[in-house]
Amino acid sequence: MFAVIKTGGKQYKVAAEDTITVMTLAGEPGDKITFDNVMMLVNGDATTVGAPFVAGASVAAEIVEQARGPKVIAFKKRRRKNSKRKRGHRQDLTIVRITGISAA
Helix, strand or coil: CEEEEEECCEEEEEECCCEEEEECCCCCCCCEEEECCEEEEEECCEEEECCCCCCCCEEEEEEEEEEECCCEEEEEEECCCCEEEEEEECCEEEEEEEEEEECC
């Protein structure tokens, strides 16, 4: 059994005991969360596609860690103008373990 969920503007294919990295979510490590935006649910041969979401379906998860992504450097240089700018950025991320998928 697996599901396709939407969180943080992105879609993720998840199954029980999967670990995924999503955009930052509120909570501390060990907190339980629920994803209600289930877009598709597959259980054996039965496939349910939502329009846009599957009614009554949810995915339970547990926050494993609040982390930060790799550093990304944005460097701009305008040649022959003695102008340059260097900026760094690290995205805040949440590592989540899927504990179960339930369909209504």
